[in-house]
Amino acid sequence: MSPVRFRIADEADLQHATAEAHQAFLGLGATETQAAKFRTAVSELVRNILKYADRGHLVLTELTDGHRVGMRALVADKGPGIADLELALADAYSTSGTLGLGLPGVRRLVDQFHIESEPGSGTRVTIEVWT
Amino acid sequence: MSYTAMDLHAPEPATMLEVYGIGQDEIDALHAWRDHLEEGGYTQLVDSFYRWLREQPEYEEFIEDEATEQRLRGLHERHVRSMAAGVFDDAYFEARDRVGVVHARIGLPLHSYLGAMNHLTMDMLAQVPAGEDQARILTAITKVGHLDTAVIALAYSRYASERVASQSKALLEMSTPVTEIWQGVLLLPIVGIIDSGRAQDIMTGALTKIAASRARVFIIDISGVAVVDTAVANYLIKVTRATRLMGCECIVSGVSPAIAETIVELGIDVGTVVTTGTLMQALVVAFDRVGLRVEQRGSR
Amino acid sequence: MSLERAGRLPMQVSRGCIQVAFPMEPTESLLRQFRRDLLEFVRDQSADSVVVDLSSLQVLDQEEFNSIRATLDMTKLLGVHVVITGLRPGIVAVMAELEMDLPYPAGRDLDHGFDLVRLHREKRTSR
Numbered sequence: 001m002s003p004v005r006f007r008i009a010d011e012a013d014l015q016h017a018t019a020e021a022h023q024a025f026l027g028l029g030a031t032e033t034q035a036a037k038f039r040t041a042v043s044e045l046v047r048n049i050l051k052y053a054d055r056g057h058l059v060l061t062e063l064t065d066g067h068r069v070g071m072r073a074l075v076a077d078k079g080p081g082i083a084d085l086e087l088a089l090a091d092a093y094s095t096s097g098t099l100g101l102g103l104p105g106v107r108r109l110v111d112q113f114h115i116e117s118e119p120g121s122g123t124r125v126t127i128e129v130w131t
Numbered sequence: 132m133s134y135t136a137m138d139l140h141a142p143e144p145a146t147m148l149e150v151y152g153i154g155q156d157e158i159d160a161l162h163a164w165r166d167h168l169e170e171g172g173y174t175q176l177v178d179s180f181y182r183w184l185r186e187q188p189e190y191e192e193f194i195e196d197e198a199t200e201q202r203l204r205g206l207h208e209r210h211v212r213s214m215a216a217g218v219f220d221d222a223y224f225e226a227r228d229r230v231g232v233v234h235a236r237i238g239l240p241l242h243s244y245l246g247a248m249n250h251l252t253m254d255m256l257a258q259v260p261a262g263e264d265q266a267r268i269l270t271a272i273t274k275v276g277h278l279d280t281a282v283i284a285l286a287y288s289r290y291a292s293e294r295v296a297s298q299s300k301a302l303l304e305m306s307t308p309v310t311e312i313w314q315g316v317l318l319l320p321i322v323g324i325i326d327s328g329r330a331q332d333i334m335t336g337a338l339t340k341i342a343a344s345r346a347r348v349f350i351i352d353i354s355g356v357a358v359v360d361t362a363v364a365n366y367l368i369k370v371t372r373a374t375r376l377m378g379c380e381c382i383v384s385g386v387s388p389a390i391a392e393t394i395v396e397l398g399i400d401v402g403t404v405v406t407t408g409t410l411m412q413a414l415v416v417a418f419d420r421v422g423l424r425v426e427q428r429g430s431r
Numbered sequence: 432m433s434l435e436r437a438g439r440l441p442m443q444v445s446r447g448c449i450q451v452a453f454p455m456e457p458t459e460s461l462l463r464q465f466r467r468d469l470l471e472f473v474r475d476q477s478a479d480s481v482v483v484d485l486s487s488l489q490v491l492d493q494e495e496f497n498s499i500r501a502t503l504d505m506t507k508l509l510g511v512h513v514v515i516t517g518l519r520p521g522i523v524a525v526m527a528e529l530e531m532d533l534p535y536p537a538g539r540d541l542d543h544g545f546d547l548v549r550l551h552r553e554k555r556t557s558r
Contacts, residue, residue: 011326012296018358033467036358036389037396043360044397102361105397384510388470391505407510408474415479416510419555 008046008077009055017058018043021073024060028069030131038071038129041109044102045075045125053079053122063128070111070130078122085117144224151278153271158217160271163264165215172258177208179254180247189243211255214275227279231286241287245280252276307332309340315347315421316414317379322355330366337370341379348417349374352410354385364399371404380405380420384413440468444476448548449511450541452484457495466502473509480551481506482544486517496531503535512551516544 004024006017022039030038042058049056056077063070082088088103103125107113112128148154168176181204184190194200210230213223234244252272259268307329312318317340319333337349351367353359359367371381384407386394394401407413418425442451451469454461473481483503488495507513516538518526526532536551538544 011328015324015326022357033389033392036387037393039358040360040393040397043358043362047360047362102397105361105399108396108398109393386508386510388467388474388505388509391470391508392466394508395501395504401508405510406508409477409510411477412479412510 003059003061006058006060007055008049008057008075011050014043014046014050017046021058021060021071024062025071025129028062028071028131030071030129034129034131037109038073041106041127041129042073042075044106045073045127048102048123049075049077049079053077056122063130065130068130070128072126072128074124074126076122076124081119081121081123082115082117083119085115089115144219144221147224147278147282148219151274151281153219153274153278156267157271157274158219160264160267161215161217161275164259164268164272165217167260168215168258173208173211176211176251176254176258177204180207180251183250184247187243187246189239193237193239211251214255214272214279219278224282227282228286231283232290234283235287235290241284244283244287248276248280248283307336309336311340311344311346312350313418313421313423315345316417317341317344317346317349318352318410319350320352320355324357325363325366327362327366330363330369333366334370334373338373338377341374341377346379348420349379349381350410350413350417351381351383352385352413353383353390354387354410356385356390359390359393361397361399364394364397364401368401368404382407382413382416384408384410440465442468442472444472444478447478447480448545449473449476449478449481450484451481453487453499455487457488457498462495462498462502466498466505469502470505470509473506473511478511480512480514480548482514482516482538482541482548484517484541484544485515485522486519486540488519488522491522491525491531493529493531496526496529500531500533503533507535512548514538514544514547514551516541 004020006020007013008017018039021042022035025035025038026032046058054077056075056079059074059076061072061074063072089107090104103115106125106127110127110129112126114126115123117123142150181200184194194203210226213226231244235241255272255276256269259265259272307319307321309317309319317337319337321333325333333351337351340346341349351370353367356363367383371383374381382405386406386408405416407416415425440451440454442449444450449472451472454465457465469481469483483506485499503513503515513535514537515533515535517540518537536547538547
């Protein structure tokens, strides 16, 4: 299947896109728990678009390495970007309260996590999960 | 909040005119055409249109009587006149938008409408006199025909998506039923998605019902909730905090292993919120809080 | 009643209380399995409490601690009372030093753990 792109501009887009992500991963044979974790991770990232960048997009791609299958989600926007990536990724596990962008949590939910961000020119997060 | 998935409002008039390549040249050409039409051309266009329309299957369904046709003929002529007048201001676009919404609302299929638009445009092109301006006028009419079609098609899709949105909104509102399942115990099963609008409905519904019933325990069952991310968890935590301020303890039941995993992995601190895996466990806790114990009959 | 299943780590339930021992030599995959098995077991049993025996822990790094803490937190979200037992003095010293906390009632050994479960139940029903 070729990559599928979703525009993200409001909450309805978010619900639609995360439901598609969930279905796609289930369709590859993921367990309900794996699919739920992937959907939640995508939901967190897409919500960041709505909160900070207003609009952006999600691209879902199926992956295979010959033995296993997986999904990649690219979540990108042209919003304000993240000034201090290290801080945004700092694990706040032992502290309670708000969690900023929730990026450490997303990182825990997935197998691979990659982020690029430039203040003023946007953010691109790529996550991968495998069955 | 917005329920529409796409921005279906037509862009600014200036943008539309640029996209469809309509400028002063085209307006001048339309004016030349208008001068020609003044000699009985409008009547011919309207007559030809209704001759054609009477043969369409939609005619009887949508035009009940002679009076309706007369009224529509008037509107039709006004529509053609404003095309030929070449004044593409906000009023021009609003009028087309309105026409689109009206036809969408009465349920005229879009292809029928576009078919009629096509027929009208062909008639208008046939009304262009031979002469040195002919080519310019033909181009201008074609462009304006396409412009009108675009505005009306946008209105059609906007109407359709608004209808879907309002239907799903109605569905969501129906699906937050707070029920008193025992004296002092309220239950709200949530199925599907929780967005900011629905979270608001849940909050209002819960607090109103708690106040009315003087409930001691409020159970939110989330076994039917598709995804619990930070935002959804925060909505739930907010509701539990609010119910506590009303003197009512909140229990979130139906936490599946998958949801428990995502909540903890996301680092969400649920604080003092009481959670249970099943509704049954929540009921045990709730009965305990209101001082009830459920026992097998005949035991002890 | 023993409910050990092929491939599943040993877990038992007795009088509504699940008893489980943390695996020896916890590799990453074993930690994952422990979490999955425990959560599914809690879901499938109608127990009100879990006693997690941690006496097998010889060393504890941050990674392992995070995993254990998360697993316990997830278990609690499923609505059961969580009690830990058997932490060795060396491990506890490390935890204190590195400010790692497991905010759950802790018993010296299994017997003490079951006592804590009983106390919790009594407190609940006497309210």
